[in-house]
Amino acid sequence: MSDVGQPVIQVNDLHHVYLRGTPLEVKALNGVTLEVRPGEAVGIIGRSGAGKSTLVQHFNGLIRCRERGRVIVTGHDMADPSVNVRLIRQRVGLVFQHPEQQLFERLVGDDIAFGPKKLGLPPAERRERVRWAMEMVGLDFERFKDRFTFSLSGGERRKVAIAGVLALQPQVLVMDEATTGIDPSGRKEILDRIVGLRKAYGVTLVIVSSNMEEVASLVDRLYVLEDGRTVLSGTPREVFAHPDRLMGYGLGVPAVSAVANDLLKHGVPIPRTPLTVTEAVEDLWRILSSSGT
């Protein structure tokens, strides 16, 4: 367990180069600095190619830092060759883009049990972990545990993949565009469950997304990556108050924030940058109705 208050993930001036010394050399990270504190929900946004996926792979040692910079995860310096990577991967669970492609077992239950089995947990405890993880993502244990993974729908397979990561009971759950490509109601269901997990167990969340409206309503703090650097950070309200800078980074703001920012530019006294439709309706209705009387 990490000390209370101590960041669970601390990244300092991190650099990463792919294929160094070859004609295909690509500088993916050029000085990222960020921290994730226990129990927080942190969003990472940035245009494609900004380095988001490279960055989060440092969080559980899938990529180790050989270039400049430091990554400290639950108090362990990831550059230290003696670091127990298995322990780190148990603490930091990573769900990738298209997580349904992570499945490899024939049966749903076996796939989710793979992680706990590798941890050396006894069968009874494994079973409990699987049952719990399935419940967390909204898959009925009895109904789904013996189903063939390939017979499931895309959305169900995604849930199985997420359950497989949750079965390790990570302290930190990293979702790298994990809801991309599912329909709005499916996305909302998965995100609601992740938020529920955070409320019930204090799981720390790191959400990588290119859906501004999604992160706006979901996270406590946001980091913006551009060319492998952290260029902007703050609460969603602070970050989305800079539409011009975000546009320059190939991003945008939620449509309701854009409406408010536009009105503000035209001298309409908008009290805050709204992040959701509800907030925008509240603010705009107040302005419209008071101007009428």
Add this chain to the structure above:
Amino acid sequence: MADPIIRMSDVYFTYTPQAEPPVYALEGINLEVHAGEYLVIVGHNGSGKSTLAKLVNALLRPSRGDVVVKGMNTRQAENVLPIRATVGMVFQNPDNQIVATIVEEDVAFGPANLGVPEADLRARVDWALEAVGMGAYRKRAPHLLSAGQKQRVAIAGAMALQPSVLILDESTAMLDPAGREDVLAAVRALHSQGVTIITITHFMHEAVEGDRMIVMEAGRIVMEGTPRSVFAQVETLRALRLDVPQVTELSYELHRRDATFPANLLTVGEVTQAIQCRLSGGGGVQ
């Protein structure tokens, strides 16, 4: 009116013809798409959108009914290749669509296999890469590009075949906002050159781009019309558990509080303007 470029008449499709009773992915689809149209298809995962798209370029054949593309029925084997030359398709995951190890070779793969001469090939590849904003990456290795960049390469690959119809099956799902905007701009440019566009998307604000949209649910077309007329039916869309664009929801909610506020605004600009109108000239809420 001229003959439609695509006509689907009473189309049924099942993936499990042996099952009793068969489960239909599409049930009684009647749809005409005219040359030069920009059609948007929305609906849940599993509502039949992708099946419909695959029927149009003869990747699948209907269990019942007919799909006719430029007068060619997809049931006839000799029509399959000409249909695929007519209807280009871009899928959600570019990794399934990229074949070469250098970006420009990947884009050239389709036309080169059709025997397009060297000089023309060069021009097509350059045009297609520029159209998706990937010109600067022509010599890069696709597997080292980010997901969004790869998708733009895949779209360029389909565009290099110069199809009369381009189907984009959730092709912007993996892109960042600027990447999405680049792709939408490229699609708009193609559309203005007369290419027929069929887009399948979960992003409701992208649906606003189309001339016409259809909403699918459980294998049927349940709503059809201009984006403005469809999005005006906020409650029906909610009952189908579909989103409406944030701005439309905002204008609808303001309309519920004041019936004189327009209910079906589609863009940020429209909402901003409507509100400014109220505050200045209109003397606020009447």
